[in-house]
Amino acid sequence: MNPGTTITVPVTAYDLSATLASGQVFDWEQHGSTWSGVVQGRWVELQVVGDAVVARTAAPQREWTWLTHFLQTGVDLSRIIASFPAGDRHLQEAVRTCRGLRLLRQDPWECLASFILSATKQIVQIRQIVRRLSERYGEPVAAGGDGARRFSFPSAEQIALLTEVELRSCKMGFRAPYLLGAARRVAAGNLDLAALGRLPLPEARAALLQLEGVGRKIADCVLLFAYDFPEAFPVDVWVRRVLRQYYFPNRHVDEAGLQRFIHRHFGPHAGYCQQYLFHHIRVVNGKVAGRTTTHAPNRKPR
DNA sequence: GACCAGGAAACGA
């Protein structure tokens, strides 16, 4: 058996399960306390041991910045949480529930494509679509251990060569033409994803919004999960629901008012606040393993 | 079997 190589990355307060199961990424597998997935074409298995993340790859590695960048292990989480609005008891409750939850830094294309596929889909279904797409049209990746075959997420160039029918065979439905259109624009060089990171937030967002099938929510997911835009704040149905419930009980707020509140209230790391709120709701509703084990039905919180 | 999902676009008033 090829032992590959391992590295131990010192980091405090890193909850791999919360992070990898919080709806940022969709193709990670848990077996016991370890998680495995593909980062930049490399299979990797992760485990938290004490105050460190231990990583094992199938192939020897010359350097590991591809992984530390993805995991954002250099980020001082306590400093970020200290920037959260102190008097916000809802957010503080979420911080207690989800301690160690982190934001990852994903590949922009994989992130954009994944969230184009996420529209009105449950996270379990997004996982299935992403998995099918990778298995059929991605590149096989040497994986360690369990003998399971893994595949990289297909590049924009790979997807741009496919047909809408082929994409629909991955069960993505009406999202197929959106994904195909985005892939073709990126592959043709009409949208430079690497350059977006050098723009101010509003301009980067505007560039993403030009894509068919990409609205404010999906654009903000990409800006937050794939770039250094910590104030991006994706508002999905669940987050909108709790924002109204927590901060505007029995009071009408339109979308613009909600956005103004978000910008004013949550501060420089609003995106982190959002991820804590989002994951907290999912834990409370039994969507994902957390400190409490509930089996709440699939209905909205009161 | 109804309801809904990490939405967005097209449509109608």
Next chain:
DNA sequence: TCGTTTCATGGT
């Protein structure tokens, strides 16, 4: 400008 409908699919 704002509410409503449509889109495809499957988990619960």
